[in-house]
Amino acid sequence: MKVGLIQQKYHGSKKATIQKTLELIEKIPNADLIVLQELHQSEYFCKSEDIKHFELAKDFNLDVEFWRWVSEEKKVVLVTSLFEERAKGLYHNTAVVLDRGRVAGKYRKMHIPDDPGFYEKFYFTPGDLGFEPIDTSVGRLGVMVCWDQWYPEAARIMALKGADLLIYPTAIGWFDKDSKEEKAKQLEAWIKVQQGHAIANALPLISVNRVGFEKDESGCIDGIRFWGNSFVCGAQGEMLLQLSSDKEEAKTVELELDQTYEVRNIWPFLRDRRVESYECLLKRYCD
Amino acid sequence: MKVGLIQQKYHGSKKATIQKTLELIEKIPNADLIVLQELHQSEYFCKSEDIKHFELAKDFNLDVEFWRWVSEEKKVVLVTSLFEERAKGLYHNTAVVLDRGRVAGKYRKMHIPDDPGFYEKFYFTPGDLGFEPIDTSVGRLGVMVCWDQWYPEAARIMALKGADLLIYPTAIGWFDKDSKEEKAKQLEAWIKVQQGHAIANALPLISVNRVGFEKDESGCIDGIRFWGNSFVCGAQGEMLLQLSSDKEEAKTVELELDQTYEVRNIWPFLRDRRVESYECLLKRYCD
Numbered sequence: 001m002k003v004g005l006i007q008q009k010y011h012g013s014k015k016a017t018i019q020k021t022l023e024l025i026e027k028i029p030n031a032d033l034i035v036l037q038e039l040h041q042s043e044y045f046c047k048s049e050d051i052k053h054f055e056l057a058k059d060f061n062l063d064v065e066f067w068r069w070v071s072e073e074k075k076v077v078l079v080t081s082l083f084e085e086r087a088k089g090l091y092h093n094t095a096v097v098l099d100r101g102r103v104a105g106k107y108r109k110m111h112i113p114d115d116p117g118f119y120e121k122f123y124f125t126p127g128d129l130g131f132e133p134i135d136t137s138v139g140r141l142g143v144m145v146c147w148d149q150w151y152p153e154a155a156r157i158m159a160l161k162g163a164d165l166l167i168y169p170t171a172i173g174w175f176d177k178d179s180k181e182e183k184a185k186q187l188e189a190w191i192k193v194q195q196g197h198a199i200a201n202a203l204p205l206i207s208v209n210r211v212g213f214e215k216d217e218s219g220c221i222d223g224i225r226f227w228g229n230s231f232v233c234g235a236q237g238e239m240l241l242q243l244s245s246d247k248e249e250a251k252t253v254e255l256e257l258d259q260t261y262e263v264r265n266i267w268p269f270l271r272d273r274r275v276e277s278y279e280c281l282l283k284r285y286c287d
Numbered sequence: 288m289k290v291g292l293i294q295q296k297y298h299g300s301k302k303a304t305i306q307k308t309l310e311l312i313e314k315i316p317n318a319d320l321i322v323l324q325e326l327h328q329s330e331y332f333c334k335s336e337d338i339k340h341f342e343l344a345k346d347f348n349l350d351v352e353f354w355r356w357v358s359e360e361k362k363v364v365l366v367t368s369l370f371e372e373r374a375k376g377l378y379h380n381t382a383v384v385l386d387r388g389r390v391a392g393k394y395r396k397m398h399i400p401d402d403p404g405f406y407e408k409f410y411f412t413p414g415d416l417g418f419e420p421i422d423t424s425v426g427r428l429g430v431m432v433c434w435d436q437w438y439p440e441a442a443r444i445m446a447l448k449g450a451d452l453l454i455y456p457t458a459i460g461w462f463d464k465d466s467k468e469e470k471a472k473q474l475e476a477w478i479k480v481q482q483g484h485a486i487a488n489a490l491p492l493i494s495v496n497r498v499g500f501e502k503d504e505s506g507c508i509d510g511i512r513f514w515g516n517s518f519v520c521g522a523q524g525e526m527l528l529q530l531s532s533d534k535e536e537a538k539t540v541e542l543e544l545d546q547t548y549e550v551r552n553i554w555p556f557l558r559d560r561r562v563e564s565y566e567c568l569l570k571r572y573c574d
Contacts, residue, residue, distance in 0.1 A: 110561050110564060111559045111560070111561060112559060113559065115553065115554075115555070126561065130564050131564065131567070147559065150486075150487060150554070150556050151487070151556065151560065152439030152440075152442075152443060152483070152484075152487050153439075153443070153560065153561075153565050153568060154561075155439075156439060156440070156568060157564075157565065157567045157568060157573070160567050160568070160570065160572050160573040161567065161573045161574075162573075162574065185523045185525050186523070188523075188524065188525065189486045189523045189524050189525075192479055192482045192483055192486060192524050193482075193483050193486040193487055193524070194483075195479045195480075195483065196439070196479055196480050196481075196482065196483015196484065196486070196487070197439075197483065199437075199476045199479060199480040199483070200437060200438070200439050200480055200483070236472045236473070236475075236476045237475065237476050237479050237480070238472050238475065238476075266402065267402075267437070268402070269437050269438065270571075270572070272398045272399060272400065272434065273398070273438065273440065273571065274397050274398060274413065274440075275568075275569050275570060275571055276569075277397060277417050277418065277444075278440050278444065278568055278569055279569065280418070280444045280447050280448065281440060281443060281444060281447070281562075281565055281568050281569075282562050282563075282565050282566065282568075282569070283447065283562060284557075284560065284562055285447050285557070286444070286447040286448045286449075287448075287449065
């Protein structure tokens with residue numbers, strides 16, 4: 001299977017940004033699966049809390065229809081990341097998977113962050129669809145979104161529900177004021193925690209992040225320099241493709257889903273889980 | 288806190304091997320905490336299934352008493368890994384923590400592997416003490432053993448029970464027949480899955496592995512080339528110390544337990560866990 005990653009910038013408007021996405025999709029005509037970054041139609045608006053941004057969720061159904069059409073035109077499975085207005089005043093950060101013209105399923109971001117510059121708890125209601133893989137013509141996709149990528153629980157549940165691969169549209173970046181060392185540590189941690197999920201579950205993993213500096217118009221913070229580095233790793237966590245930290249790119253890589261079978265047979269982690277001793281995992285803290 | 292790692296070979300007998308351990312301990316007199324490798328008193332006998340090896344568990348209580356005495360003499364917290372005869376025919380792979388002359392606690396290996404050359408299910412009854420951190424004068428130690436290091440559940444539970452650091456005495460190695468690429472992938476996966484636990488829980492992590500080739504006397508396999516690479520990483524997974532793949536070594540590194548507080552305040556993963564949606568983790572598989 002050929003997996004395509006599209007890592008891009010925000011181009012000042014929804015129209016211009018989608019135009020760029022379509023151009024990048026044109027560059028990888030042979031991809032069987034294309035993964036887009038988190039909230040790829042717009043800027044990463046959670047840099048501040050402003051009710052005007054809820055407007056961006058209004059056209060969710062039209063957005064789904066548009067990307068469904070693209071997936072049909074390009075004969076591809078497409079993982080999108082959209083802002084969903086579910087009811088008046090009720091919003092989700094939702095990944096929608098389109099399979100060659102069919103809406104295959106959606107995932108509503110379960111773990112919602114909130115820290116300076118990433119005020120997501122203001123915008124997004126935590127997902128209520130659980131961790132359910134989505135069946136497509138290229139496999140059973142364990143699609144999650146960004147902050148979910150720090151949670152081993154989420155990856156494991158997707159694996160236990162039969163996911164063939166783990167997929168994370170993402171928006172994460174640096175603050176310019178941080179030291180070079182701190183930035184390197186953050187980027188490495190972000191990559192390694194995900195490689196850890198791939199290894200622990202013997203599943204390939206795709207993570208697609210945005211690039212470019214986005215100013216915080218509210219002036220609360222300077223802005224975020226999204227660090228790119230979108231990547232694909234195999235079922236032993238080995239890096240198969242890694243994009244740059246500052247360029248818009250569309251690239252593909254060949255992925256062997258059979259590797260999971262081979263790796264799990266030599267490293268049978270699922271066989272030896274001590275499920276009767278994991279109850280603490282369902283608690284906030286075990287004090 | 289100064290953390291000491293002792294990575295060593297098997298020296299043909301229990302006496303000679305312990306003698307070497309004591310020599311290596313002499314080399315790091317300033318260590319506050321010393322971690323030994325898995326089953327450090329003997330060869331890694333699980334290369335084949337032979338009841339004669341149960342003899343090695345007979346002196347468990349004497350072994351504990353000996354290492355308690357060492358910890359008192361050296362004024363150090365010592366993490367040992369011993370073969371425990373609990374009753375006739377009932378054995379555990381048990382880590383015992385000695386705190387400057389006091390038996391601080393023990394952990395019985397929970398996840399038991401079994402694959403060619405690592406026939407542990409023959410020797411070790413799965414632990415029944417759960418994942419309980421052990422309180423010592425240098426902190427609350429999340430001690431586990433080897434195969435546990437592949438399980439995000441185990442590391443998370445230790446974190447949720449207040450562990451200050453994660454510790455894994457280990458015995459893992461290569462088969463000479465495997466390709467260079469496969470060996471590199473295995474070693475990298477072993478390191479990264481553990482760095483993943485460090486990052487996901489914002490806890491420093493210590494993993495101590497044996498070195499040297501140990502022949503399988505039964506002739507069933509050639510033997511195992513234990514790959515060393517004992518390491519310490521910080522709460523963002525950053526490598527602080529990494530030993531060689533083939534030498535006996537005793538080294539120390541400074542560890543800042545305060546880092547957990549700082550990292551968790553900027554990356555508050557524990558705050559956002561979706562505990563009400565993790566039930567699947569208590570199942571073998573969620574089909």
